[in-house]
Structures are given as structure tokens and as C-alpha cells.
Amino acid sequence: MQPNSDTINKIHQGDRKTIARSISLVENEVDGYRELLRGLTIKDQPVVGITGPPGAGKSSLVNALLAELLEDDLNVAILAVDPSSPFNFGALLGDRIRLNQYYEDPRVYIRSIATRGALGGLSDKIIEITDVLKAAPFDIILVETVGVGQSEVEIAGLADTTVVVLVPEAGDEIQTMKAGLMEIADVFVVNKADRDKAENFAQNLRLMVMSRGAKDWETPVLLTTATLFEGIPALKAKIIEHNRLAADGIRKAQLLSIKAWKLIRKERMAGLDRQLLLNEIKMQLSKGAFNLHAFVQKFIDRK
Amino acid sequence: MQPNSDTINKIHQGDRKTIARSISLVENEVDGYRELLRGLTIKDQPVVGITGPPGAGKSSLVNALLAELLEDDLNVAILAVDPSSPFNFGALLGDRIRLNQYYEDPRVYIRSIATRGALGGLSDKIIEITDVLKAAPFDIILVETVGVGQSEVEIAGLADTTVVVLVPEAGDEIQTMKAGLMEIADVFVVNKADRDKAENFAQNLRLMVMSRGAKDWETPVLLTTATLFEGIPALKAKIIEHNRLAADGIRKAQLLSIKAWKLIRKERMAGLDRQLLLNEIKMQLSKGAFNLHAFVQKFIDRK
Numbered sequence: 001m002q003p004n005s006d007t008i009n010k011i012h013q014g015d016r017k018t019i020a021r022s023i024s025l026v027e028n029e030v031d032g033y034r035e036l037l038r039g040l041t042i043k044d045q046p047v048v049g050i051t052g053p054p055g056a057g058k059s060s061l062v063n064a065l066l067a068e069l070l071e072d073d074l075n076v077a078i079l080a081v082d083p084s085s086p087f088n089f090g091a092l093l094g095d096r097i098r099l100n101q102y103y104e105d106p107r108v109y110i111r112s113i114a115t116r117g118a119l120g121g122l123s124d125k126i127i128e129i130t131d132v133l134k135a136a137p138f139d140i141i142l143v144e145t146v147g148v149g150q151s152e153v154e155i156a157g158l159a160d161t162t163v164v165v166l167v168p169e170a171g172d173e174i175q176t177m178k179a180g181l182m183e184i185a186d187v188f189v190v191n192k193a194d195r196d197k198a199e200n201f202a203q204n205l206r207l208m209v210m211s212r213g214a215k216d217w218e219t220p221v222l223l224t225t226a227t228l229f230e231g232i233p234a235l236k237a238k239i240i241e242h243n244r245l246a247a248d249g250i251r252k253a254q255l256l257s258i259k260a261w262k263l264i265r266k267e268r269m270a271g272l273d274r275q276l277l278l279n280e281i282k283m284q285l286s287k288g289a290f291n292l293h294a295f296v297q298k299f300i301d302r303k
Numbered sequence: 304m305q306p307n308s309d310t311i312n313k314i315h316q317g318d319r320k321t322i323a324r325s326i327s328l329v330e331n332e333v334d335g336y337r338e339l340l341r342g343l344t345i346k347d348q349p350v351v352g353i354t355g356p357p358g359a360g361k362s363s364l365v366n367a368l369l370a371e372l373l374e375d376d377l378n379v380a381i382l383a384v385d386p387s388s389p390f391n392f393g394a395l396l397g398d399r400i401r402l403n404q405y406y407e408d409p410r411v412y413i414r415s416i417a418t419r420g421a422l423g424g425l426s427d428k429i430i431e432i433t434d435v436l437k438a439a440p441f442d443i444i445l446v447e448t449v450g451v452g453q454s455e456v457e458i459a460g461l462a463d464t465t466v467v468v469l470v471p472e473a474g475d476e477i478q479t480m481k482a483g484l485m486e487i488a489d490v491f492v493v494n495k496a497d498r499d500k501a502e503n504f505a506q507n508l509r510l511m512v513m514s515r516g517a518k519d520w521e522t523p524v525l526l527t528t529a530t531l532f533e534g535i536p537a538l539k540a541k542i543i544e545h546n547r548l549a550a551d552g553i554r555k556a557q558l559l560s561i562k563a564w565k566l567i568r569k570e571r572m573a574g575l576d577r578q579l580l581l582n583e584i585k586m587q588l589s590k591g592a593f594n595l596h597a598f599v600q601k602f603i604d605r606k
Contacts, residue, residue, distance in 0.1 A: 034596065034600070037594075037596035038594055038596045038597040038600065040594065040596075041592070041594075042593075042594055042595065127595075128596075131595065131596065249585075249588065252588070253581060253584050253585045253588055254581065256584045256588075256593075256595060257577060257580045257581040257584050259595055260580050260584065260595060260598060260599050260602070261575075261577055261580060263595070263596070263599045264572075264575065264599055264602045264603060265568065265571075265572055267599070267603040268568075268571040268572060268603065269567075269568055269571060272564075272567065274560060274564055277560045277563050277564060278556060278557065278560040281556050281559045281560050281563065282552075282556045285552065285555070285556055285559075289344070290345075290559070291340075291341055291343065291344075291345055292345065292430075292434065292559060292562055292563060292566070293337065293340035293341045293343075293431075293434065293566070294341040295563060296563050296566045296567055296570070297337070297341065299563070299567045300567060300570040300571065
């Protein structure tokens, strides 16, 4: 199916309804969604990933950052992939009411997407959905993801700038335990900085950043209290500063090659299901002799 | 090419030269290596992954564990994937001399494999090579990998039991920072336990293990000083205890399905090169308009 050129034009013009419908097409892989993506003129707006463990206050931070970006009269798209986010359904009523004002603002587009369990698949979907948003006249795109295990690493592969949000409580050890954060953070935020030990925790993070040695960008560690709007202008400034660095041609090409690899892999693995593999293996094991390499052979060619 | 049935028989019998040659075939993907793997009768021996950051003393620990397993007169295969391992070339002379005794022992087979940079590819190779070893009459297979960033996670997907080795020094914060260790460790070892703060660090790890709540296996935290052979019998006992749990049919099937998924993905991505993608993207970017999804399309079908 050829995509309607009217649809593409409307996305380029920023028509909210068309954007929403197109994201649903992409999210659900409805026939024609690939053709739609190929027909778009995808621009170069920064994609900012906001990630961290549950309870770090990511949604409040996104909320505050949004207000700050609107001060500059920017058009902002927000993609919320965090199932516990107030942008999503499992929300605290209080938070949702607070955010409701922005649903009315013509400069803002907020979209939540369902987390389907499979993280790999999810990060492919985020690539595709952010590209729909990048074809629309937004100035910046914020992607909020909950960091559990490997998922911080997933967002890092597709955002121009990755902000990792932590809280000072629960003990430094458990906080710093979170997988691979040092490697993916372009900006650290210690949120809920009005709590005990915030400065101490931030200082530990700074020591860790320094212990990694010289790089072209030294990951800043910022203190914020999002609910009181403290530290937000400084966060915006750091994000913009990092965006400028990330706009470099070589970094852009590298990021695109990572995205290309993931999308190709997704397509080449399409139609194969882990649960199906598991079921077949269980059945064959119950019959006796099992050779993994003989088993695998029949799945190598795509159906 | 059909694999020589003589080759397969010799692997089954444990002929060292044939095993060595066959691993080289698999490592270098020489024609016929897939047929060889499919022809093997792969048994059920436990594969024990030993991983951790550089300098944690993994090789000394493997060395001590090997001696302990030989006390029980077991046949042991060791696969060293750590480039800094004394089993490998970039070795400290002293360590190599210490290990040399085992090269002569008919119950021991030691093999190092080159780390080619690409971690994903490496973990696929480890699956294939350990399957060659599992077709031979070894009682247990130890796989030593250096943990840097995501590579601990890689080993966890293919070992029946994963031992994570840490050292008490360098500050608890930096130690506990190492990516995703909590999720992958079946056994924690605090090695070099004769140093300061070892017991304290172990206690912190135990608290973290407990904070995860009830599971079918509570990850033990053991103290060892491998060079003095302290704590090694307890480590062996815990590995054997965990192996018994891991021999459960459901866990086995799950591990096999993960391996199957990786091997299928490897084959379906064969012939595609990230550097090639990057180069093509750079060229197209220099020409102007670039659409990732149009770019990706021509790589979706396998060549």
C-alpha cells in the first residue's frame, strides 16, 4: 500500500490527529507502516532520553523540563514508555491533573506507548515512533523510559542525549548498582535533592565520572527538585549544550548506523517468536536426544 | 561438506587434537563447521561462567577451582575468553608457569579464544565452542570471560551457573557499579579476601542480595583468596549445588531457547557488517537527504 501523500503532508505540517493515527499504525505494524516511514522527511531535532529507576521522579522532571522549554516557546513532543508514568494509564490522579494543562497547549504533543514486555522490540518501536515525530515540526523530542535492568542501555542507543535520573535515598550502593549507568549517561540528575544525602550522593557520582578519565564530554551531575522546579533551567542548559556536541556529523552517522542495525535485525527476525522456540525445544527434549544446531537450522531462513 | 564421522567419534571419545582442530574450525567458521556441530551428540555437563572486572583475579580463581575439581578426579575443560587471562597470550610469565602443570594433565583441556571486539558475535561463538566441549567426555566446563560493560550479561545467557568475581578494593561504589551484576550472578565471589574491607564489602553484597526478596536460589556471597587456595572448597560446593538446581528441565529448556534465538539471529545477520552500514550512511548523509527506513529496506533481505 502506498501511503497517502496527504497523510505525509499533514505529519510534516504537524497535524496532531494525523500524527496520533500514524504512530498507532507504526506501533501496531499495520500494513503500509513501512511505506509511511520511508515517505517521511525526517529532520534533525534532538531526541532526549530521560531514564532511571522507578520512583526517581522522571515524570515530574519531564513535566518541569517541558514547562521550561515552553518558556522559550519551543514545540515539544513527549513519548512516554514508562508504564508507571502519569502520562500513562497506571497513573496517580494528582500527577495527571497537574499535567492536564499541557494537553491543551498547541505547542505540546504527548504520547504514551505500551510496553509489550519485550525490550528489544520496544527499542525498535521507539526508533520508528520518534522518526514520525521528527518528521513533524517539533523542536525537541523527549522520550521517558523506566530504567529496569537493560532498558537504560536500550534508550542510550537511540537518543542524542541521555539523561539518567537518580534519587539520593535507598543507599548509595543500591543506587549506583543500576546497570551500566555510567556508560550511558550524558547528564546525571540527582532528583529529590531536598532529601538527605543528595549532595553527598552527587559528589560520589562526580568522583566516578572523573575516575573514567578524559573524554570529549564530562558528564555533569546536576541536583534538581522537580516538584519545586529547582535546578531545571540548569538542566535545560546542559541538555542544549550536549545536543550541540551530539549534532556533530560523525556522532550522527554512528547513531544512525546503530539504529539501522537494530531495524534490519528486527525485520530479519520478524515472524520468529521466542515462546514458540521454547515450546518446540520442550517438546523435543521430552522425546530425548536434542541437538541445538540441528534444531536451529530450520529457522535460519526467513519464512 | 559432510563432517567426517571419524572426527565426530574422536570428539566423543575426547581426543584432544581433534577437539582442538574442531574448535578452530568453529572459531573461524570454516566450511563444514555447521555440519560438524549438527552431527555431535551434545551432552548435559554443567557450563560454569566465571566473570568479573579486569584485575579481580579470575584466572587465579579458575586455577584454584581446577585443582579442587581434580581432587574429585573430574575431567575439566576450560575456555578462556579473557584477553588478559594468563591462559591467553598477553600473560604474566609467573602465572603461565604456575598453570603449565595442567597442560600436561590428561584430565584437563585448556583453550583460549580471541576476543574479536564484537561482543554479540563472541557470545554466539562461545555457545558453539562449548557445545563441541559438551560432546566430549568432560564432566564440567569452565568459561572465563572478562566483564566489561555488557559482556557479563552475555555470559549469563549461556552458562548454567554464573560466578561473578569481585575484589574489595577500589571502593564499594565503583565495584557495585559494574553493570547488571545482581541480575546475572548465581554465586558472588569476593576474591583477594585478605585485603582490607573484604568482609565489609561482602556484607554489602549480601544486603543487596536480600533486598531483592525471595527467589528459588539466594545468591551466596563467598570470600576467597585464590592464590592461597582459601575458600575454594566452599566455592566448588556452591557451584555443584547450583548446578543441581539448574539441571531442572524448565531452566534447561529456557537456556536452550535463548541460545537458539542468538544462533538464529547470528545466521540471519550473517554477511552484514556494522562498519559497512556506517560507511554507507556517512556517504549518503554527505549527499543530503537521508531516510533511515528507506536506507534499511535494501538490507532487510539476506544476500
